[in-house]
Amino acid sequence: NAGVTQTPKFQVLKTGQSMTLQCAQDMNHNSMYWYRQDPGMGLRLIYYSASEGTTDKGEVPNGYNVSRLNKREFSLRLESAAPSQTSVYFCASIPRGGTMNTEAFFGQGTRLTVV
Amino acid sequence: KNQVEQSPQSLIILEGKNCTLQCNYTVSPFSNLRWYKQDTGRGPVSLTIMTFSENTKSNGRYTATLDADTKQSSLHITASQLSDSASYICVVTVSGGYNKLIFGAGTRLAVHP
Numbered sequence: 212n213a214g215v216t217q218t219p220k221f222q223v224l225k226t227g228q229s230m231t232l233q234c235a236q237d238m239n240h241n242s243m244y245w246y247r248q249d250p251g252m253g254l255r256l257i258y259y260s261a262s263e264g265t266t267d268k269g270e271v272p273n274g275y276n277v278s279r280l281n282k283r284e285f286s287l288r289l290e291s292a293a294p295s296q297t298s299v300y301f302c303a304s305i306p307r308g309g310t311m312n313t314e315a316f317f318g319q320g321t322r323l324t325v326v
Numbered sequence: 327k328n329q330v331e332q333s334p335q336s337l338i339i340l341e342g343k344n345c346t347l348q349c350n351y352t353v354s355p356f357s358n359l360r361w362y363k364q365d366t367g368r369g370p371v372s373l374t375i376m377t378f379s380e381n382t383k384s385n386g387r388y389t390a391t392l393d394a395d396t397k398q399s400s401l402h403i404t405a406s407q408l409s410d411s412a413s414y415i416c417v418v419t420v421s422g423g424y425n426k427l428i429f430g431a432g433t434r435l436a437v438h439p
Binding site: 215242246251252253254255256259261267301303305313314315316317318319320322 | 330360367368370372375424426427428431
């Protein structure tokens with residue numbers, strides 16, 4: 212009963228390096244989301260996937276790419292990390308998109324520092 | 327612009343006391359309002375979710391209220407415990423589309439013995 216699992220939990224990158232944040236859910240949910248959380252701000256949506264095979268940009272997509280590998284997995288890639296991408300990243304899943312009262316489940320977060 | 331504002335930013339109370347956290351929103355069209363608890367270093371965990379027609383919902387010692395006319399919500403914590411120390415986040419869902427969630431910045435609550 213893992214729910215939403217993110218890896219890694221912590222990462223330090225040098226400017227210009229690339230990395231992929233992994234997210235997997237075992238609840239058979241259709242919709243998955245990537246958010247970033249910065250001090251003093253609410254979570255902001257980077258990308259989302261309403262269903263397997265589709266991805267769309269959120270509020271702050273610049274510098275990121277995503278892949279919905281299958282129904283379970285949704286990865287976030289930083290191609291060339293910048294200090295402005297230092298943040299805590301959360302993956303979330305919801306049973307189905309476009310429906311009003313379904314619960315959102317969040318992973319434990321990935322704390323990324325770009326130096 | 328869709329916005330969720332929470333107050334206070336931070337709060338310190340003594341164990342056993344009650345407290346109330348506030349949330350004001352300007353989100354349209356409105357679908358529902360959620361309160362989450364986020365422990366330090368963890369992901370948000372749901373406390374309550376309320377639709378337009380609901381004005382009160384409880385989850386143990388947590389009671390959320392919603393006034394859809396004034397676009398205000400509150401989260402009342404009764405008989406606080408040390409484990410209530412966390413950030414509490416108000417989230418409003420925009421109706422239609424892909425479950426667009428608008429997050430408040432949170433209220434950081436510290437419960438002291």
